[in-house]
Amino acid sequence: MWFHEMASQRSFPEDDFSIYYVLAECTDHYDPCPVNEAEENQPHFQGVTGLRNLGNTCYMNAILQCLCSISPLVEYFLSGKYINSLQKDCSEVATAFAYVMTDMWLGDSDCVSPEIFRSALGNLYPVFMKKTQQDAQEFLIYVLNELHEALKKYHQRKSYEKKSIPRCCRKMIANESSIITRLFEGQLSYSIICLKCENCTYKNEVFTVISLPIPSEYECSLQNHFGDLDGGHYTAFCKNSVTQAWYSFDDT
Structure with a gap:
């Protein structure tokens, strides 16, 4: 390569x-x-x-x-x-x-x-x-x-003040973590509001890979x-x- x-x-x-x-x-x-060694005139970083x-x-x-x-x-x-x-x-x-x-x-x-x-x-x-x-x-x-x-x-679950985290995330505090969750994991938060009674429900979804819409124009990746x-x-x-x-x- x-x-x-x-x-x-x-x-x-x-x-x-x-x-x-x-x-x-x-x-x-x-x-x-065996692998090919780097040429002497090409420094290896x-x-x-x-x-x-x-x-x-x-x-x-x-x-x-x-x-x-x-x-x-x-x-x-x-x-x-x-x-x-x-x-x-x-x-x-x-x-x-x-x-x-x-x-x-x-x-x-x-x-x-x-x-x-x-x-x-x-x-x-x-x-x-x-x-x-x-x-x-x-x-x-x-x-x-x-x-x-x-x-x-x-980890043991910690008690958090209500103001410290979003309401919809309070029930989703994970009791296990790793370098992977710290670097790659996120949460999508959804709220559904009833148009009649105005009752609001919340839902969380944990992800490590998130799908994004394909742009109409070419961009570098x-x-x-x-x-x-x-x-x-x-x-x-x-x-x-x-x-x-x-x-x-x-x-x-």
Whole structure:
């Protein structure tokens, strides 16, 4: 998978140095398959690493590139904070994700293989082990759900003053949370008013992925799909939190 720099290089911001901390056991895993080393005249930047296409896995690579470019998520995994939250009975996917994150940010290769992550997720959802194109959004939902299940913590419900949260949300205070819910989860609040009696009822709906209307005019996006419903190709644009430059990732 190649990458192309889309913005000028900038100095390393001090507040991003925390992403370089990593648990020792994570650094022991490297892609066993040989990869082409970077040319000497092309500097390698942390977090700007390609993912090998394992056979119609561009949908997976595009999602992984986007997730591995989210600074709070990068810091959480590379610092080893995730270890304390791991649920022993469902830690395989989260551990494999940490390995991929480590290879992409702390490795010295232009390209690494996400095979260990695909195998971990494929053990639970065999459809992702097939060498056929899959929907990127559906893949993202499965990944976020598995990461949440592996990293969630339970909390006792707290008592809140009525003014501290919206009325419609008071009954929906979750008693479990994770880095995934903190970064990706939101709530849609609905109110239904009877035109006759003016009685008002409230409803909440939790989401991690929200569907938006398709604009009538073309606009740039972070994740792109080319082709039709039966086939095509996914690519991703990601902003590197260290260099502050935008990169185009395309594993063709």
